[in-house]
Amino acid sequence: MCARYVFFSGRSFGDEFGVVAVPDLQPRYNIAPTQIVPAVIQTEKSREVMLFQWGLVPSWAKDPTIGSRLINAKAETLAEKPAFRTAFKRRRCLIPADGFYEWKGEKGAKQPFFISCKHHPFAFAGLWEYWEGVEGVLQTCTIITTNANGLVQEVHDRMPVILAPDEYDIWMDHAIAPARLEPLLDPFPEKEMTMHPVGKMVGNPRVDDPSLIEAVATGGLFGEAP
DNA sequence: CCAGACGTTGTT
DNA sequence: GTCTGG
DNA sequence: CCAGACGTTGTT
């Protein structure tokens, strides 16, 4: 899955993502569900960055707190699930990131790992949704997950879908045939990724500083590379 | 027909 | 909004 | 994912 991630590159991702105006974004090292995150969407004329609450709330939801449990959407079932299928057809987005965290081990003794791509920032494949209720208006998003590749498999069986730059145009094309989207949801190549254990402080969502992504020693436990 | 669900992950 | 279950 | 709350009544 993907329940915490990192995005510290701020404005600098605009060129690569084909976005003209990028808001000033603070570097983040511990983005948690329900927080406000930037995502790139395709309008009729251009690509724009908009801010979304992480955790998709379907337009028909009576209780918007369901969003806190819909932080990920499974790639294999996106097209069928009522909560996601409309967004999959019409509201795909790119969610910029510099890495993400996964945990390995038993409850109470979990070791967090920071996982990144050799070329970053990069983009998660995401969906977004619009919701309106008595509580107000919400624009929310979710990160699509797929099977872990060989590297990430060491700590977890799922990982976020990461798109290569040459896939952005297809992903953002509103007229594309769904069959052409499926190959984009495959696991990102492990040879283009890196992973190392980090301190347990990342578990606290109120902590957010650069030291969170620094490697720590684990005494050879958890099976990471020496 | 109406009522009720609609989701992912990890853990048990 | 749309499908499933009763 | 983890952290933190989780409640009612009566009194000020």
Next chain:
DNA sequence: GTCTGG
């Protein structure tokens, strides 16, 4: 133990 919030 289980739900909510971040």
